Amino acid sequence: xxxxxxxxxxxxxxxxxxxxxxxxxxxxxxxxxxxxxxxxxxxxxxxxxxxxxxxxxxxxxxxxxxxxxxxxxxxxxxxxxxxxxxxxxxxxxxxxxxxxxxxxxxxxxxxxxxxxxxxxxxxxxxxxxxxxxxxxxxxxxxxxxxxxxxxxxxxxxxxxxxxxxxxxxxxxxxxxxxxxxxxxxxxxxxxxxxxxxxxxxxxxxxxxxxxxxxxxxxxxxxxxxxxxxxxxxxxxxxxxxxx
Numbered sequence: 001x002x003x004x005x006x007x008x009x010x011x012x013x014x015x016x017x018x019x020x021x022x023x024x025x026x027x028x029x030x031x032x033x034x035x036x037x038x039x040x041x042x043x044x045x046x047x048x049x050x051x052x053x054x055x056x057x058x059x060x061x062x063x064x065x066x067x068x069x070x071x072x073x074x075x076x077x078x079x080x081x082x083x084x085x086x087x088x089x090x091x092x093x094x095x096x097x098x099x100x101x102x103x104x105x106x107x108x109x110x111x112x113x114x115x116x117x118x119x120x121x122x123x124x125x126x127x128x129x130x131x132x133x134x135x136x137x138x139x140x141x142x143x144x145x146x147x148x149x150x151x152x153x154x155x156x157x158x159x160x161x162x163x164x165x166x167x168x169x170x171x172x173x174x175x176x177x178x179x180x181x182x183x184x185x186x187x188x189x190x191x192x193x194x195x196x197x198x199x200x201x202x203x204x205x206x207x208x209x210x211x212x213x214x215x216x217x218x219x220x221x222x223x224x225x226x227x228x229x230x231x232x233x234x235x236x237x238x239x240x241x242x243x
Contacts, residue, residue, distance in 0.1 A: 001028070002139040003046060004039045005132065006065075011041055014060035022061050026054075039065055040141035042132075046071040071141030074102040075241055076188035077232065078164075080155055082109040082195025084224040086119040090130060092225040093121070097134025097144050099232045100241070104131075105159070107149040110203060112195035122148055152203050156210045165189045166212040169231055170199055174216030178231060181215060183238040191235060193227050 004021050015022040025031045033054050040046035045067035053062040077099075083106050084092060096104050108117055120126050127146045135143050149155035165187050169178065183189055192212060199207070204214070217230060236242050 001136055002038065003136055003141070004037055004049065005042050005136060005141060006039065008041050008044065011039075011065050014055070014058075014062045017059040017061070025051075025061060037063075038139070039063075040071050041065075041067075042141055042143060044071060044141055045069065046139075046141050072100065072138065074140075074142045074144060075100040075236055075239070076185060077101050077235055077239075078103040078105065078159070078188070078190045079228060079232065080105045080107060080152075080159075080190065080192040081228055082107060082112050082152075082193065082199075082224065083116045083122075084195060085113065085116055086121050088223060088225040089116075089119065089121050092228055093127060093130040093146070094134035094137065095225070095229045096232070097131040097140075098138045099229070099236065100138065100140065100142070101144050101232060104144050104146045105149060105155050106146065107152050107155040109152055109195045109197075110200045111197035117148070117150070152206055156206060159190060161190060161211060163187070166192075166210065167235070168192045168199075168204075168207045168212040168214050169217065169227060170194070170204065170214045171216050171219065171221065172198070172204075172214075174214045176213070176215055178215040178217050178234050181213075181238065183235050185239045185241065189235055189239075191231055193224060193231060196224050 001024050025037055031037055031051055033051050036048050036050050039049035046069045047065060047067040049063040049065045051063045079101050131143050
């Protein structure tokens with residue numbers, strides 16, 4: 001736990017020993033009265049929490065929070081991802097949040113397994129918990145938004161795309177290599193990555209008609225979760241975010 005996150009209405013209240021965060025502070029970080037720990041408000045500031053009292057009887061940790069930073073805002077990158085199998089999705093959500101992707105659009109695809117969309121991870125609350133784990137890993141306070149779409153057409157209709165750099169990852173006749181494209185923080189990016197069986201010709205046409213440029217990342221076929229992480233890193237590096 002690289003940062004202890006609180007909702008706005010929690011930051012001024014004591015933390016119970018039974019809360020996972022309280023348990024981590026006492027047993028893993030081994031903090032005592034007078035110590036500090038890194039904390040932040042979800043969607044807001046990051047800073048330092050100073051432990052003013054540890055009440056063994058009430059089993060509560062009392063602390064004062066002082067904001068010192070912006071909590072590492074999300075990056076100007078949205079990702080469209082064909083719904084992967086649940087075990088991959090669990091890791092993917094954590095990694096997307098750790099990278100600081102601003103929006104994750106999960107969509108059904110023509111070649112994707114339809115049952116994956118019935119996974120518990122497709123529920124907003126379950127998805128948020130995994131995104132929070134990735135946000136904590138990154139030491140950030142800002143959590144990506146997640147959207148679920150039944151089809152790629154529905155997904156594209158929900159996104160304006162105006163003024164954004166539109167990229168589609170595809171290893172079938174890509175027009176350029178992703179690593180050759182220059183990205184800037186001043187121009188937001190939407191990157192689309194298919195499910196494990198890739199895009200159909202119909203979906204490729206939908207993406208091209210919407211203004212997406214097909215890019216490749218070599219001839220090797222990656223898992224969806226791997227492709228998301230690699231593509232995200234390449235794009236953010238080109239933006240200068242990883243400098």
